[in-house]
Amino acid sequence: MTNAFQQASADCAPPPRTIALVGKYHSPEIAESIRLLARYLHERGITVLIEEETAGNVVSHLALGSWASGNFPWLGAHSDLAIVVGGDGTMLNAARQLARYRVPLVGVNQGRLGFMTDIARTEMLACMDDLLDGSFTPETRMLLDAEVSREGRSIVCNLALNDVVVDKGAIGRMIEFELFINGEFIYHLRSDGLIVATSTGSTAYALSANGPILHPGVSAIALVPLCPHALTNRPILVGDRAEIEIRIVHATDSRAHFDGQVTADLKNADTVRIRRSEYSITLLHPPAYSYFAMLRQKLHWSERPKEH
Template sequence: MNNAFPRAAPDSTPLPRTIALVGKYNSQEAAASIRLLAGYLHERGMTVLIEEETALNLGSQIELRTWASGNFAWLGAHSDMAIVVGGDGTMLNAARQFARYRVPLIGVNQGRLGFLTDIARRDLLACLDELLDGRFVAETRMLLDAEVLRDGRPIASNLALNDIVVDKGATGRMIEFELLINGEFIYRLRADGLIVATSTGSTAYALSANGPILHPQVSAIALVPLCPHALSNRPILVGDTCEIEIHVVYATDSRAHFDGQVTVDLKSGDYVAIRRSAYSICLLHPPGYSYFAMLRQKLHWSERPKEH
């Protein structure tokens, strides 16, 4: 893998030669975009690799022997760049898979909101030309690293780009948990749960729970209670060097969720230890990209109220 690509400045960076393509599964639109990308990149002399599940989704509509395919570990070891076609969920999964390999990611939006996949399909080839020629805005996003411990022993671990959520599960009863930061007891709370979010995740589940929006350059972790029983419990921000522990005191069906995609069942007495990951993600945006312009578009800021 060409590790120099995401680290160097654009004017001195060797251009990518091997590009991985990842698409939203069971999506004909994503499959069409993958076929378009594969052919275009091949014409530009690039080596194209396709994630194995994405290749299966393409089926007989593409000559698979033309493009090598493999799992995320194989792609991470052999790719200079990855293009992810789908929605934010597709990007979240790809980010966790590619994080340890330091492969920069480009997102093509074929979902709904698309906070992370910011290139529209209609602009795909024009934006791709600029990105492949080294004209891009590189942005580093932090990830969270978490362990679930039972009787002091780890039973599960995972990364999260958006958030880690401990909640009550499918039952209607609240859970009771204790929050510790750097080993210091902060509070005991009865609630539906707690969201631990990065700046990337501040526009996801945490936003719907009245959490703050964090600019990606803010090195902080947001702690956002879900329907707390005590009205004085409000979202707080802590530094990204803090170690966070959520101890489940009482619960009947509690669970820990990583980016809303991986779930671990919890029992009373379990705790989730969370810290900033040693890995980070590099997102590549087209020239002129603006985080605030993206917020205005996705959150419909400045739009006039609809007249009835």
């Protein structure tokens, strides 16, 4: 389903008429932000919808009134865009849930790093004027489709915006797996696991494993080994149309993780197949947004040179 706000070009996008609010659960600070946003948007003539778990766990005790609430499919069918209040984890969950409905996402950061939630809480309401005036810039982010197969039968299917990770699980032993790309055998590896990351996920788990940072405009998938036994196994970048297959050769407690939020147990001979999803996510950034400025801030890179 494609809504009118998503279909229009960035230069002539009409102001959104219906906005969904999604927040991290059990947080008084986020509850207050949801309350402020809901009232502000309502006063601007916007129809406000609230994700049902957000409404049940965050909003109900704040006397917000009878705001309409529903699950993610319902929000996807009725919203022009969604504002996600929280950290990157909240954004990842909302992105996977709403991707098939092509609802653009705006992030208000109340987490720790906030690589995808780029509006500070202190600037939240001021930024809403730019959002409603159509001044935000859209940016498309790819997702991954992942499927776990056992004895020729699909047992798990999931989406990932950041990454799909196959690892050794709770037991401190390396796993053995074979990697194939587009059906071609690449290597047999003993390691703690493998991260398959999008450009969005390149600044997440993959970054801590010495993977490369990929600009969102780069259409590539990063394959980053976790503590490989052979030190010559280095991160590899492949095109975004590559089909990646991981075959478990030997493992005691291996698992597949999707965005670090959904987990599937793996057994010997299981196969994890990963490819670019047909769905993508549109993030809407405020006018002053800069990807590299965000990296400087979040990763504590050197300060910008002084202008003379």
